[in-house]
Each structure stands twice: as C-alpha cells, then as structure tokens.
Amino acid sequence: MNDLILLVEDDMSLGKILKDFFQNNGLSVIWSVDGENALVRFKELRPRLVLLDVVLPGIDGFGVAAEIRKINGVVPIIFMTGTAFDIENYHKAYRLLRATNYIEKPVNPHNALAQIMSMLEPAGIRKFTISNLHIVIDGQQLTINHKNFQLRDKETQVLSLLLENINFTVSRNDILNKVWKDDKFQMNNALDRSVSHIKKILKEFPSISITTIYGSGYQMKIKDDKKNRRLSQAPGSVFL
Numbered sequence: 347m348n349d350l351i352l353l354v355e356d357d358m359s360l361g362k363i364l365k366d367f368f369q370n371n372g373l374s375v376i377w378s379v380d381g382e383n384a385l386v387r388f389k390e391l392r393p394r395l396v397l398l399d400v401v402l403p404g405i406d407g408f409g410v411a412a413e414i415r416k417i418n419g420v421v422p423i424i425f426m427t428g429t430a431f432d433i434e435n436y437h438k439a440y441r442l443l444r445a446t447n448y449i450e451k452p453v454n455p456h457n458a459l460a461q462i463m464s465m466l467e468p469a470g471i472r473k474f475t476i477s478n479l480h481i482v483i484d485g486q487q488l489t490i491n492h493k494n495f496q497l498r499d500k501e502t503q504v505l506s507l508l509l510e511n512i513n514f515t516v517s518r519n520d521i522l523n524k525v526w527k528d529d530k531f532q533m534n535n536a537l538d539r540s541v542s543h544i545k546k547i548l549k550e551f552p553s554i555s556i557t558t559i560y561g562s563g564y565q566m567k568i569k570d571d572k573k574n575r576r577l578s579q580a581p582g583s584v585f586l
Contacts, residue, residue, distance in 0.1 A: 349466055350374040352393040354384040354410065355426065356402050360453060364397070367455040373462070381405030385413050393421070395465055397458065400427040411443040422446040422465045426453060440523065447510070447524070454514070461510040474509045477553040477568050481509065488547070495547050500525055501540045508544075508556060508566040517563040 349372065355361040356379045365377045376391060378384035381402045388396070396414060400407035411423050425439060425448035439445040446465060449458055464472035474481040482489040483506055488497050497505065503525040507516055521537060522529040541564055545556050557565045 350376065350391060350393045351395045351397060351462060352384060352388055352391075353377045354379075354381070354396065354398045354402065354407070356380060356399060364453065364455055364458065368459060368462070371459055373459075379403075381407070381410040384410055388414055389417065392418070395422045395424070395462055397424050397426065397462065400425055408438055408443065411439075411445065415443055419444070424449060424458075424461060424465075426451060440527075447507075450514075457511055457514065460512070464506065464510060472506050472509075476509065476512060479551055479553060490547075490551055493550075497543070498540070500536070501543055504537070504540045505544050508564060512566050512568060515559045515563050515565045519563075521563065 351368065351373055353361065353364055353368070353375055355364065355377070358379070361377055361379065365375045368375050376387050376393060378387055381404050384396075384398075385405075387393075396411075398407045398410060402410070405413075407425055411425075414421065414423065423443065423445050425445055427448055428451045439448060447461060449461070460474060464474065472483040478491075480491055483497075483502050486497050486499055486502055488495040488502065488505070504521060507521060507524060518534065518537060519529045522533050526533050526536065541556060541558075548555055553569050555567055555569060557567050559565055
C-alpha cells in the first residue's frame with residue numbers, strides 16, 4: 347500500500363483506463379467519481395498522491411484540493427483539466443492549493459504515470475525510463491545510462507517537466523510559472539539558457555531530443571521508437 351494513489355475522475359471510460367493502467371504498472375489505486383466520496387476515501391486511506399479532475403459533480407476539483415490541504419499540506423496533487431489554466435486558475439492551483447502539477451486532457455496514461463512515479467520516488471530523486479534510456483535526476487545531478495552530468499536547479503526542474511510530458515508541447519508560460527513562479531517576458535532569457543544547456547547534454551543520446559515549438563514552447567521527443575509513436579493512437583490518448 348506504499349504506492350497508494352487517489353484518482354478522482356467522473357468520466358467512467360477515462361477513469362477505468364487510468365485505474366487499470368496504473369494498477370498494471372504496480373500502483374494501488376482508489377477511484378472516486380465525485381468530490382464528496384474522494385474526501386471520505388482520502389481521510390480513510392491517506393494516499394500518497396492525488397490525481398484530481400477539475401470539473402466534477404458537486405464539489406469541484408479546487409474545492410476537493412482545498413479540503414485536502416486542511417488535512418495534509420504536502421501530499422502531491424496533480425490536476426487534470428480539459429482547458430489550459432488561465433491566470434486566475436494558476437494562482438488558485440499553485441499558490442493557494444499548492445498543486446504539484448497539472449495535466450491537460452486528452453490524458454496520455456504513460457505521461458500521467460511518469461509524473462506520478464517521479465513524485466513517489468524519495469524526495470529529490472526522479473527516475474524515467476524512456477526508449478533505451480534510464481534517466482535519474484537526483485538534486486542537481488543528472489544520470490543517463492550511468493553517465494553523470496551536473497545541472498543547475500532550474501535546469502533540473504525544466505528537464506523533469508519536459509520528461510513528464512513526452513511528445514506533448516509544454517508552453518513557455520507553463521514552464522515559467524511552474525519553475526520560476528514568474529512568467530514575465532524578462533524571464534524568457536533564463537528559460538532559453540536552461541533549455542540550451544540541456545540540449546547540449548542530450549546530443550549524446552540521439553533517441554531523445556528537445557524541439558522548439560516556435561510561438562508556443564518546447565517538446566521532448568522520442569526518435570525512432572515505433573512503440574512510443576503509437577501512444578498517440580489507441581488506447582494511449584483519451585479525448586474528452
């Protein structure tokens with residue numbers, strides 16, 4: 347029960363896909379379809395992480411998170427949302443409710459699992475297995491297939507965020523808000539420098555790369571991996 351997570355999703359199809367996928371990958375899952383039941387189960391079972399839909403019948407996801415924060419101030423909370431967060435929701439999620447992250451729908455179960463597993467690792471350690479690479483981020487040290495590299499603190503956070511969203515574009519504003527807690531225009535230079543340093547390291551590993559999506563953000567891509575390319579087809583991505 348050490349890897350018990352609470353999944354809160356009212357869509358029965360998506361909920362079952364995520365629950366089955368997580369359990370097949372070694373997690374124990376409590377699945378609630380509404381906010382009231384989610385709070386009861388959270389109080390009873392004290393899961394290590396909460397994956398929480400924003401739009402729910404009755405109490406919405408923000409209301410559920412607010413009640414959870416009264417009980418536990420540090421448990422990771424990942425929101426799932428069908429629309430991008432606006433400024434008001436960013437403030438509510440990250441500053442008031444201390445959210446760990448959020449996932450935009452359509453939800454890719456593989457990316458959701460990567461986020462969850464990285465957060466269930468011991469504090470400060472994040473592990474990813476992607477294509478033929480075993481990646482460990484421990485503090486400011488990056489290890490790829492037993493080869494070590496030194497990163498700055500912000501670089502480790504940027505890299506983790508991109509790895510958690512393989513094959514999906516992460517917008518510049520999202521990265522700046524989550525890593526620097528500030529999306530002012532002046533912060534873009536700091537972001538570009540961080541990505542540039544990470545790209546130089548990844549040149550040694552041709553199976554993955556960071557692509558600049560001009561006018562939007564960055565995307566971590568897997569190269570020549572037919573299995574991962576199929577993730578964007580059935581049943582990996584669920585459109586709602």
